[in-house]
Amino acid sequence: MFENFNLANLWESIRDWSNLYLWNQNTLYQGIIILISFALGGLIYTAIRKKLKDRIENYQGPAVARRIIRNLVRLVFPLTVLVLIFMATEILITVDVGIDVGWTTGMMKVLLAWIFIRIAVQFIANNAVRNFFALVIWAIAALSIFGVLDDASNTLDAFAFTIGDFRLSALTVIKSALMLGVLLYVALFLSSFVERQIFQTKSLSRTSQVLLAKVIRVALVVFALLIGVTSAGLDLSLFAVFGGAVGLGVGFGLQKGISNLFSGMLLLLDRSIKPGDVIEIPDIGTFGWVNNMAARYTEIVTRDNKSFLIPNEDFITQRVINWSHGNNLVRIHLEFGVHYDSDPHHVMEVAIEATKALDRVVDHPAPVCWIVGFGDSSVDFDLRFWIKDAEGGVANIRGLVFLALWDAFKEHDIQIPYPHREVFVHDADKQKKPAPKKTKTTKKKDPSKYTEDENPAEKQIKKAKKKGEAGS
Numbered sequence: 001m002f003e004n005f006n007l008a009n010l011w012e013s014i015r016d017w018s019n020l021y022l023w024n025q026n027t028l029y030q031g032i033i034i035l036i037s038f039a040l041g042g043l044i045y046t047a048i049r050k051k052l053k054d055r056i057e058n059y060q061g062p063a064v065a066r067r068i069i070r071n072l073v074r075l076v077f078p079l080t081v082l083v084l085i086f087m088a089t090e091i092l093i094t095v096d097v098g099i100d101v102g103w104t105t106g107m108m109k110v111l112l113a114w115i116f117i118r119i120a121v122q123f124i125a126n127n128a129v130r131n132f133f134a135l136v137i138w139a140i141a142a143l144s145i146f147g148v149l150d151d152a153s154n155t156l157d158a159f160a161f162t163i164g165d166f167r168l169s170a171l172t173v174i175k176s177a178l179m180l181g182v183l184l185y186v187a188l189f190l191s192s193f194v195e196r197q198i199f200q201t202k203s204l205s206r207t208s209q210v211l212l213a214k215v216i217r218v219a220l221v222v223f224a225l226l227i228g229v230t231s232a233g234l235d236l237s238l239f240a241v242f243g244g245a246v247g248l249g250v251g252f253g254l255q256k257g258i259s260n261l262f263s264g265m266l267l268l269l270d271r272s273i274k275p276g277d278v279i280e281i282p283d284i285g286t287f288g289w290v291n292n293m294a295a296r297y298t299e300i301v302t303r304d305n306k307s308f309l310i311p312n313e314d315f316i317t318q319r320v321i322n323w324s325h326g327n328n329l330v331r332i333h334l335e336f337g338v339h340y341d342s343d344p345h346h347v348m349e350v351a352i353e354a355t356k357a358l359d360r361v362v363d364h365p366a367p368v369c370w371i372v373g374f375g376d377s378s379v380d381f382d383l384r385f386w387i388k389d390a391e392g393g394v395a396n397i398r399g400l401v402f403l404a405l406w407d408a409f410k411e412h413d414i415q416i417p418y419p420h421r422e423v424f425v426h427d428a429d430k431q432k433k434p435a436p437k438k439t440k441t442t443k444k445k446d447p448s449k450y451t452e453d454e455n456p457a458e459k460q461i462k463k464a465k466k467k468g469e470a471g472s
Helices: 007-021 025-057 063-073 076-095 102-123 127-145 149-158 170-199 206-231 236-253 255-270 312-317 344-356 395-411 456-471
Strands: 160-163 166-169 278-281 286-293 297-302 307-311 330-338 368-374 379-387
Touching: 025 063, 025 076, 025 102, 063 102, 076 102, 102 127, 127 149, 127 170, 149 170, 166 170, 170 206, 206 255, 255 286, 255 297, 255 307, 255 312, 286 307, 297 312, 307 312, 330 395, 344 368, 344 379, 344 395, 379 395
Parallel strands: none
Antiparallel strands: 160 166, 278 286, 286 297, 297 307, 330 379, 368 379
């Protein structure tokens, strides 16, 4: 399967190169100079690093500037090593001790390339991406400086396998991965830049801005993937069957993700929900305004400044109350009751005037107040008023209206009924004591009135007679 690749030949080439360039006295001296330069550079950098960090922390500049300066401070170490190696190399050349300075010169070029590369990639905000690009570019530059870039490329290209007319080598995989990484990052960077420009365009509505930004981002990412794969020399037709099977599996695995993506686009197209709307989802008890509509979720910010990331699919399948759909006017109901001694006409006038005095209550439509029933202990009213800024909260405006009604009712001597309870306390000493219970007495009978069987005396006489007769 693998072609033009022999591990024994590769090992022999590495050994011959090492014997020629590494294992000699000249390389040993230069290696000692390089090691000493790195050790001294580390000591110097350790001694001044704390002072430099303190200066950066005290710098009152933009956050981006502080980040760039903090990253550049890390280049003090390779810069110090570069200066020390340069001084040692100049001494060797001036004294002419017969030591070749090829390794020290190459190390200076490598350090200089590292410094310039790190400075050039500072525009990348993400640390991981910035370090990855810097390391890859520096590795290619180092191989080129030491003159082994072509050999490394040939070795990676030889490590390949062929299936029919399709050939895939390690070099092709690395190039494809690097090309895809670069193109994807450029696509995301360009999409972010275009999104900022779109959101600054005042002629477009908020819904159109978000929809256009999403379409551009998806188009750029897909275009970057296609260009990256084809530029690496891969024929996409070879992956037709395999790609179809993988696509089917990915489709089932990412079913929710794709559903949320298209649900978000559908919401933007029908304009049922858009950024800035005040919505309520009764099923999960969420009330807030739409802050951001991403590809997978919609961010709802509540009055508690909590961000709820709700999947876009939930807005299609669940009940959603949009308080500002089409019109930002919202009517609020407020129920209260007053005492039966109050004049209902006067109560309605006072309630309407007290509500109109609040800033958040709009004048058109004007507040209204109606009697809705006669309760057990109060005359019940329903006060209705309108606001335009539901995102500012609903509970707080209800509280302000209740407080205004309280002040107005106090001023006009209108009473608000509440339950009364009467407690009666009785003096225990004045209460009559209960009469003693009468015991039943049985009346004894006269012995003469007993019958023979009932009279006990007769029974005793009979028993005595029987004993006397028995003794005789």
